Amino acid sequence: MKRKLVVIGAGMASGRMLEQLFDAAPDAYEVTLFNAEPRGNYNRLMLSPVLSGEKTYEQIVTHDDAWYAAHGVDCRFGEPVVRIDRKNRVVYSGSGGAPYDALVIATGSAPFIIPVPGKDLPGVVTYRDLEDTQAMIDTAGKDAVVIGGGLLGLEAAAGMAARGARVTVIHLMGHLMERQLDPAAGYLLQKDLERRGITVHCQGATKAILGTDRAEAVLLEDGTVYPADLVCMAVGIRPEVRLANDAHLEVERGIVVDDALRTSDPHIFALGECVEHRGQVFGLVAPLYDQAKVLAQTLLDQPAMFAPVQTATKLKVTGCDLFSAGDFAEAPGREDIVFRDPGRGIYKRLVLESDRIVGVVMYGDTADGAWFYGLMKDGTDIGPMRDTLIFGPAFQGGAAPDPMAAVAALPPEAEICGCNGVSKGAIMNAVAGGACTLDTVRACTKASASCGTCSGLVQQVMALALGGEVQDTPAGLCKCTDHSHEDVRRLIRAMGLKSIPAVMQELGWKTVGGCHSCRPALNYYLLAEYPLEYRDDRQSRFVNERNHANIQKDGTYSVVPRMWGGVTTPAELRAIADAAEKYNVPMVKVTGGQRIDLLGVRKEDLPHMWADLNAAGMVSGAAYSKGLRTVKTCVGKEFCRVGTQDSTGLGIRLEKLMWGSWTPHKLKLGVSGCPRNCAEATCKDIGVVCVDSGYNIVIGGAAGMEVKETQPLASTPSEDEAVEIILAVTQLYREHARYLDRIWKWMGKVGLDWIKAQVVDDLENRRALVERFEISQSVYRRDPWADLSTPTETPKWAPLADLTLEAAE
Numbered sequence: 001m002k003r004k005l006v007v008i009g010a011g012m013a014s015g016r017m018l019e020q021l022f023d024a025a026p027d028a029y030e031v032t033l034f035n036a037e038p039r040g041n042y043n044r045l046m047l048s049p050v051l052s053g054e055k056t057y058e059q060i061v062t063h064d065d066a067w068y069a070a071h072g073v074d075c076r077f078g079e080p081v082v083r084i085d086r087k088n089r090v091v092y093s094g095s096g097g098a099p100y101d102a103l104v105i106a107t108g109s110a111p112f113i114i115p116v117p118g119k120d121l122p123g124v125v126t127y128r129d130l131e132d133t134q135a136m137i138d139t140a141g142k143d144a145v146v147i148g149g150g151l152l153g154l155e156a157a158a159g160m161a162a163r164g165a166r167v168t169v170i171h172l173m174g175h176l177m178e179r180q181l182d183p184a185a186g187y188l189l190q191k192d193l194e195r196r197g198i199t200v201h202c203q204g205a206t207k208a209i210l211g212t213d214r215a216e217a218v219l220l221e222d223g224t225v226y227p228a229d230l231v232c233m234a235v236g237i238r239p240e241v242r243l244a245n246d247a248h249l250e251v252e253r254g255i256v257v258d259d260a261l262r263t264s265d266p267h268i269f270a271l272g273e274c275v276e277h278r279g280q281v282f283g284l285v286a287p288l289y290d291q292a293k294v295l296a297q298t299l300l301d302q303p304a305m306f307a308p309v310q311t312a313t314k315l316k317v318t319g320c321d322l323f324s325a326g327d328f329a330e331a332p333g334r335e336d337i338v339f340r341d342p343g344r345g346i347y348k349r350l351v352l353e354s355d356r357i358v359g360v361v362m363y364g365d366t367a368d369g370a371w372f373y374g375l376m377k378d379g380t381d382i383g384p385m386r387d388t389l390i391f392g393p394a395f396q397g398g399a400a401p402d403p404m405a406a407v408a409a410l411p412p413e414a415e416i417c418g419c420n421g422v423s424k425g426a427i428m429n430a431v432a433g434g435a436c437t438l439d440t441v442r443a444c445t446k447a448s449a450s451c452g453t454c455s456g457l458v459q460q461v462m463a464l465a466l467g468g469e470v471q472d473t474p475a476g477l478c479k480c481t482d483h484s485h486e487d488v489r490r491l492i493r494a495m496g497l498k499s500i501p502a503v504m505q506e507l508g509w510k511t512v513g514g515c516h517s518c519r520p521a522l523n524y525y526l527l528a529e530y531p532l533e534y535r536d537d538r539q540s541r542f543v544n545e546r547n548h549a550n551i552q553k554d555g556t557y558s559v560v561p562r563m564w565g566g567v568t569t570p571a572e573l574r575a576i577a578d579a580a581e582k583y584n585v586p587m588v589k590v591t592g593g594q595r596i597d598l599l600g601v602r603k604e605d606l607p608h609m610w611a612d613l614n615a616a617g618m619v620s621g622a623a624y625s626k627g628l629r630t631v632k633t634c635v636g637k638e639f640c641r642v643g644t645q646d647s648t649g650l651g652i653r654l655e656k657l658m659w660g661s662w663t664p665h666k667l668k669l670g671v672s673g674c675p676r677n678c679a680e681a682t683c684k685d686i687g688v689v690c691v692d693s694g695y696n697i698v699i700g701g702a703a704g705m706e707v708k709e710t711q712p713l714a715s716t717p718s719e720d721e722a723v724e725i726i727l728a729v730t731q732l733y734r735e736h737a738r739y740l741d742r743i744w745k746w747m748g749k750v751g752l753d754w755i756k757a758q759v760v761d762d763l764e765n766r767r768a769l770v771e772r773f774e775i776s777q778s779v780y781r782r783d784p785w786a787d788l789s790t791p792t793e794t795p796k797w798a799p800l801a802d803l804t805l806e807a808a809e
Contacts, residue, residue: 005029005299006091006098008081008243009106013272013288015041015062017104020296022071028300031073032098034091037129038078040068044129045285051133051159053705058516074098084247086265102267102299105244105255109237109273109283114147118209123216124231127156134553135230139165142229145218147206149176153234154193160232161198162705168199168226170218172235175202180324184340185347185363192320192345201226239274239281254281259305261295271295277306286421321362323369326376327351328359339390348390355383368392370457374414407460416461417454422447424461431465438462478517480509485738489525498530500537521739524626527662528734531776544624548784549606552599557606559598560623561613562659565633565651565671566594575616579609593630593668595621607794610785619659619783626740627662628669631655632680636673636690645690647673650719654726660781661773663730664737664746682710685743686726695722699729699755700744708744711752714760728759728766731773 005021007014010033021029033040046060068075079093090097111126113119125132136144136156140163146153149171161167169176175186176193190200205221215231239254250256250264254276261269261277271291273283282288287308297304328351339348344364350372351359357376362369371393375382388395393409410416412425422445430444438459442448448455476482483491488507497503500522504514514522523540544550549557561576576596580588586600601609610620623629633651637643651671661667670681671688681687683701687710690696694717698710713729716722732755737746747755759766787793 002030003101004099005102006032006100007104008034009108010035010040011106011108012044013292014106016289016292017295020293021299025300033073034076034079034081034093036080047133048155048159051136052162057130081243084243086247105270106272107240107274110240112236112238113233114235116206116208118211121209121211122214124209127152127232127234136160137163139230143227144230145226145228146232146234148234151177156232156234157198161196170204171202172205182328182361185361188345188347188363189320241274252276260298261291261306269295289421321364321366323362323366325373326359328361337390350390355381407464416457417447420446427458427461428465431462477521478515480511480514480518483507492525492529498533524739531779548620550624556600556602559601559609560595560621561618562621563595564655565631565648572616572618575613579612583609594632604798607789607797611789614786620785626665628658628667631669633671634673634678640673643673644692645673647671647690661777663734664739665742693717697722697725700747702742702744724770725759727773728769731769732758
């Protein structure tokens with residue numbers, strides 16, 4: 001009979017422990033997993049890339065529902081545990097109890113909240129989970145204040161700044177990250193952050209958070225006030241021990257455990273940030289994973305002992321490389337070796353005592369960090385190489401610099417991946433066993449599978465084992481296939497493949513039905529190649545495109561009717577106002593693309609609202625699509641005294657020709673009536689700047705996560721030729737770009753000269769491109785709102801059931 005194991009907390013430490021347990025003895029325990037968050041294990045180290053927009057939540061999930069189901073885990077997510085009954089060995093949540101033979105407490109840590117007035121106002125968050133991350137994502141374009149200039153606070157600041165927030169960091173101490181960096185490295189870090197638009201206020205003590213209904217500003221003791229739509233407190237963490245205290249377990253700073261991770265109750269164990277072992281608490285992931293391995297063995301009645309080792313900290317504040325290890329405080333008998341390169345923003349400092357390294361601080365160039373750390377950990381006498389020590393292993397012994405020398409000098413037991421505790425020897429063994437790409441080594445060993453900052457070092461070890469450079473893994477479209485985007489498009493065309501199942505079968509897909517990455521791409525490639533024959537697969541689109549509206553954080557949608565060239569009429573405005581009132585729209589907002597956005601529409605109301613807007617002559621604005629979004633215009637010569645051409649008329653003409661078209665990514669156009677560029681044409685995917693002599697056409701701009709200035713494509717005195725060139729370059733982009741590549745990214749791959757040769761120099765090819773665009777538009781230049789608001793389609797948008805109805809007695 002299986003023993004019953006209850007785990008409190010579905011974080012990274014308990015997740016790794018369950019992996020080890022199931023790998024060693026999959027049938028030993030019947031596992032119940034409680035988690036206060038309404039989800040399972042995800043990589044919290046990757047919350048910062050989610051915040052900055054580099055990753056999505058789905059990409060950082062470590063254990064999905066299928067994994068838990070495959071291992072028979074009873075998941076009690078969204079159920080915080082309220083009590084542990086040690087006498088009867090039962091754990092209770094608000095929904096009931098779960099008996100245990102063994103209990104693991106993995107409650108992690110709780111953020112420290114500074115006790116100042118206003119700390120409980122809405123808009124004050126910490127940075128511990130996905131909800132906090134989403135709140136910070138929503139600050140785009142607003143003012144945010146981060147209290148705390150440690151690693152977590154700076155990640156929050158960098159992520160919000162990347163999202164477009166105006167960010168201020170308030171730090172109590174004299175320089176940032178004072179526990180990991182010395183003042184010189186802290187200065188370089190501050191300089192880097194300020195270069196990215198982040199305001200840094202050191203030696204700032206918070207006096208109060210100001211606001212009535214929610215946070216509005218932060219007041220410092222010196223009287224300085226910083227405006228704040230959101231305040232993120234990142235001033236430290238402490239072990240979460242409340243359950244253990246209530247259960248009368250031994251608790252000091254953390255839950256006290258022995259070498260086997262057992263608490264003062266022999267049936268209760270603990271691991272992670274909530275524990276205290278021999279007077280030490282833990283915040284880095286590497287020792288937590290060591291704990292997970294030991295506890296899995298303990299639960300299987302195997303002898304194991306947790307012995308923490310000294311760890312180095314390779315830190316990653318978005319866009320800045322830092323390395324810190326050991327003790328770098330000043331003390332009698334210590335000496336420093338310092339290297340500075342102000343031009344490149346590099347700083348290295350070695351702290352020596354009796355010809356041995358006791359501390360390392362590096363900023364800007366951390367490539368030799370593992371080597372210095374190895375010397376420090378082993379207590380190596382550095383006297384013979386003291387003169388060249390700061391330059392790294394490649395310069396030792398008078399030999400010519402060898403970029404692989406640092407890796408070759410590392411012993412097999414040298415730790416390469418700190419997050420997962422993977423040694424150089426383990427990677428070398430994986431390569432010897434046939435793993436010859438980074439992905440396969442990652443799958444075999446988990447090296448670089450967490451934060452990813454060691455990927456370069458892992459590849460160097462692989463190159464050493466392979467005797468040459470590591471070949472980059474072919475950029476497959478996704479994990480379902482080894483074929484690249486370009487290969488798939490060529491083969492679709494060459495083999496006449498006209499359906500998603502045909503592509504997957506003929507090209508040897510590794511999965512049955514593809515995934516969320518390849519299905520939308522295949523759907524696009526097929527409709528672009530065969531517009532008259534291929535039928536758009538709605539289920540292979542993202543939710544916004546499936547529902548022809550943008551889903552919002554609360555599950556409602558936004559509706560944006562099209563306004564040709566940003567021009568509207570009183571009748572259209574009345575129709576929008578009537579729809580807003582009829583469907584209780586909580587916000588009506590003017591967008592940056594010269595449109596009106598109706599926010600907060602319930603899904604079941606969408607087809608009814610569409611029908612009302614259709615009746616007023618309005619169609620979908622496609623604000624949700626990988627297709628033409630808007631053509632922004634200025635008033636042009638019809639009203640403006642400096643306008644040179646009819647920019648409004650040209651914008652309307654272009655939008656009426658191009659609406660409904662699907663493209664690899666969203667497509668935004670701008671038409672400015674003169675070089676003053678009021679329509680901001682020079683940061684659009686395609687722009688037109690009107691001049692006295694005609695029309696300057698530019699492409700490849702961006703003004704979102706990436707800011708790109710357009711490049712000149714062509715000039716023409718004729719409006720008709722300008723339209724022809726724009727349609728041709730759009731079709732060229734549709735036929736050749738990777739799915740989800742904006743024009744600027746595609747242009748960087750194929751080159752502007754090649755694009756000019758296709759659509760400017762080659763008149764015959766230009767007209768053929770326009771003809772193919774028109775063929776596609778004969779299918780897709782139609783309003784999806786009209787198609788989906790018919791009497792047969794409307795009921796499909798209603799809820800499956802009305803759960804508000806009361807059942808009969």
